Amino acid sequence: MAHQEAIDALLRDFAARKPRALARAISWGESGRAAELIRRLYAKTGSALTIGLTGPPGVGKSTLSSALVRKARSFGKTVGVVSVDPSSPFSHGALLGDRIRLTEHFTDEGVFIRSMASRGHLGGLAGATADAVLLMDAFGLDVVLIETVGVGQSEIEIAELAHTVLVALQPGSGDSIQVLKAGIMEIADIFVVNKADHPMANQLRREIRSMMEMLNFPGWIPELVTTQALAGEGIDDLWGAIERHVAYLNETGEIEEKRRQAFLHQVRQLALGRLERRLDAELSQDRSHGVDPYAAADRILDAFGGSPEAGGDDVRTARPRATVKGLT
Ligand SMILES: Nc1nc2c(ncn2[C@@H]2O[C@H](COP(=O)(O)OP(=O)(O)OP(=O)(O)O)[C@@H](O)[C@H]2O)c(=O)[nH]1
Numbered sequence: 001m002a003h004q005e006a007i008d009a010l011l012r013d014f015a016a017r018k019p020r021a022l023a024r025a026i027s028w029g030e031s032g033r034a035a036e037l038i039r040r041l042y043a044k045t046g047s048a049l050t051i052g053l054t055g056p057p058g059v060g061k062s063t064l065s066s067a068l069v070r071k072a073r074s075f076g077k078t079v080g081v082v083s084v085d086p087s088s089p090f091s092h093g094a095l096l097g098d099r100i101r102l103t104e105h106f107t108d109e110g111v112f113i114r115s116m117a118s119r120g121h122l123g124g125l126a127g128a129t130a131d132a133v134l135l136m137d138a139f140g141l142d143v144v145l146i147e148t149v150g151v152g153q154s155e156i157e158i159a160e161l162a163h164t165v166l167v168a169l170q171p172g173s174g175d176s177i178q179v180l181k182a183g184i185m186e187i188a189d190i191f192v193v194n195k196a197d198h199p200m201a202n203q204l205r206r207e208i209r210s211m212m213e214m215l216n217f218p219g220w221i222p223e224l225v226t227t228q229a230l231a232g233e234g235i236d237d238l239w240g241a242i243e244r245h246v247a248y249l250n251e252t253g254e255i256e257e258k259r260r261q262a263f264l265h266q267v268r269q270l271a272l273g274r275l276e277r278r279l280d281a282e283l284s285q286d287r288s289h290g291v292d293p294y295a296a297a298d299r300i301l302d303a304f305g306g307s308p309e310a311g312g313d314d315v316r317t318a319r320p321r322a323t324v325k326g327l328t
């Protein structure tokens, strides 16, 4: 089947809200082939609430995700979950922890779960994740949860994509302070102290509070919520905090800024990817002799001055303004 026909067929199934179409669309994104799809679907995006959830390995992110999905479902909201593990070579739901933690939602038609790993993403994991979020949004899912393991760059990515960022930490693990030092303070809208059944939970709360005192928050002051995800405790509080943050974003108009930020983030990823490929192509052909590196770089950049790469996917369909739906 010609590519165009394949796209048309996929879009028909997508419009009919067949989960398989969403799954395939995300796979196209993973192999860097979603440009045309996204172009055709972009006008339908913008109404999903995106929640990022990050934190060190084993802190309980998937358990929290599962509890949040249950909560959202109790309000009749449909939910997409993208779980990203940059350190794992496995993909397509093969992440064992997620499989176990999220199984109860596997048969729920209002829930779509997708795991993504580091392997096999032509446009990079960040690009594939951003595409998956857009596709879930266009599919009409009300809430999109993005879970990433906090291993550096991924927290930054999640902060760029999500409206509300949850940073989960667990008591008694020395790495909590490491996480806080690594610039995570700045991206958290809500801190979640999970595993509150642990004797050192209160100490962790104090540590987070005193860290927060050292910072100046110009707008939203991050909330601190304590949960026991496994037992489902504190999830109502967490949901309430998310609602307050979304209300804050809508009332102050910061939601527009968040959108702009997510948009620019993705444009940057796409443009950088293309520049890198062009640069590599130029470098592989460069036979400069006797010039200094600065002159060689100038010469290559001069060669970039011409028309943009054919078939560019940077011209986007305008999207009507939409407000993020409330949570209740
Ligand atoms: N004691 C206790 N254990 C919990 C709690 N929440 C989750 N756990 C357990 O912590 C372990 C890790 O939970 P996950 O939800 O897989 O953690 P995660 O952060 O998603 O882990 P990775 O995706 O591997 O980084 C599991 O054995 C959970 O059952 C809690 O509130 N208290």
Ligand SMILES: [Mg+2]
Pocket (backbone or CB within 6 Å): 061, 062, 063, 083, 097, 098, 147
């Ligand atoms: Mg997990």
